[in-house]
Amino acid sequence: MSTDYQQAREALGLRLRELRLTAPDGRLTGTALARTLGWPNSRISKLELGRQTATPEDLQQWAAACGRPEAYDELRARLAGFESHIRSWRRQLVAGHRPVQDAHNEAQASSTLLWAWESSWVVGVLQTPDYARAVLTRSAELHRSPRDVEAAVRARMERQKLLYTGGRRYHILLWEPVLRSLVCSPSALAAQLDRLAGVIGMDTVELGIVPLTASMKVPPGTGFWIYDDRQVVTEVWHAEMWLDDADSIALYLRTWQTLRESAVYGADAHNVINAARRSLNPR
Template sequence: MSTDYQQAREALGVRLRELRLTAPEGRLTGTALARKLGWPNSKVSKLELGKQTATPEDLHQWAAACGQPELYEELRARLAGFESHIRSWRRQLVGGHKPVQDAHNEAQASSKVLRAWESSWIVGVLQTPDYARAVLTRSAELHRSPRDIEEAVRSRMKRQELLYAAGRKYHILLWEPVLRSLVCPPSVLAIQLDRLTGVIGMDTVELGIVPLSASLKVPPGLGFWIYDDRQVVTETWHAELWLDDADTLALYLRTWKTLQESAVYGADAHNAINRARRALAPQ
């Protein structure tokens, strides 16, 4: 968890404690507040110490129990401020996978120059429906999230309309193991690889493959997107990170450019994809 995120969470905790100590009907102890809310004492303590992230409902109940319901909007704004940077999957997927896909559609639609590095799977904007369905299904199983898979697939496919919009450029780098990773059935991966060969040569897409045999100046690391050199989006097992401070942007841009030095393009990229395609033949 980032230092900035933790500091923001602790600052929210301090504000919650202030509300408890300045309740109009008299100062509340942590125990008294917990009893009033029907919570364990430990939850009040963790929220105030920044060891647990409050939900909007937690904040609503806290403000009301402290006799200051009008302060809920302030608390919610504080929460939204740091959640806009670190978006936990648990929270994002409460409403299913489609809203997450819609958010990425909007982010890409508002960008003109998009850079991506991916070391785990084919990027969403280049996926076939069956490949997307396999990846999203496994994500739903992992996070035990709502199974709106077909709606999410349709949203992800809609994103591909941007590939045909003039004035937009996708610079996409894939690590060669991505081409062989069976995150879907072999037959689905075969069609997905055919799809990749089809985007080589598009005027809006520059697809580079970093061969497994290439010398790397930095480890592959996690995949990420850079939008117009103004925002980075990456993800971990527990959350998505949407980052926009100058130092972080500069670091990710250097990382992308360093990885690009090991990439092959055009016919060489086509050959790398064909090698992976041929390796599937005995499956």
């Protein structure tokens, strides 16, 4: 968890404590507030100390229980401020995977220069339907989220229209293990590799492959997207991070440029993809 995020969460906790101690009908103890809300005492403590992230419902109930319902708007704004950077999967996937795909579609549609690095799977804008279906199904299983996989697949396929409408340029780097990872069936992966081979040479996409044998100045790390010079999106198991501060964007651009030094393009990229394709059917 980022330091900025944690500091913001602690600041929200201090504000919650202030509301409890300055309730119009007299200061509330943590025990009394917990009893009113029907919560365990530990939950009050965790929220006030910034050890747990409140939900909007938590904030609304807290403000009402402290006799300050009008404070909810302020509390919600504080929460939205730091959640705009750290978007937990638990919260994002409450309504399923389709809304998440729509958010990425909008972000890419509003960009003209896009850089991507991926070390785990093929980026969504280049996925086949079967590959996307396999990845999204496993994600839904992992996060125990609503199973709207087919709607999410359709949204991801809609994103690919951006490759053909012009007005933007994709610079995409994939690590070779992405080409060999069986996150789907062998037949689906074979079709996905054929798709990648067909992308090479498109005027809207520059696709580079970083071979396993390449010398690398930085470890592969996690995947990320950079939209123009205004936003970075990266993800970990529990959340996505949408970063818009200049220092973070500059760091990710330097990271991408460093990774690019290890990439191959054109015919050499074809050779790496074809080798992975042959390995699926060695005979």
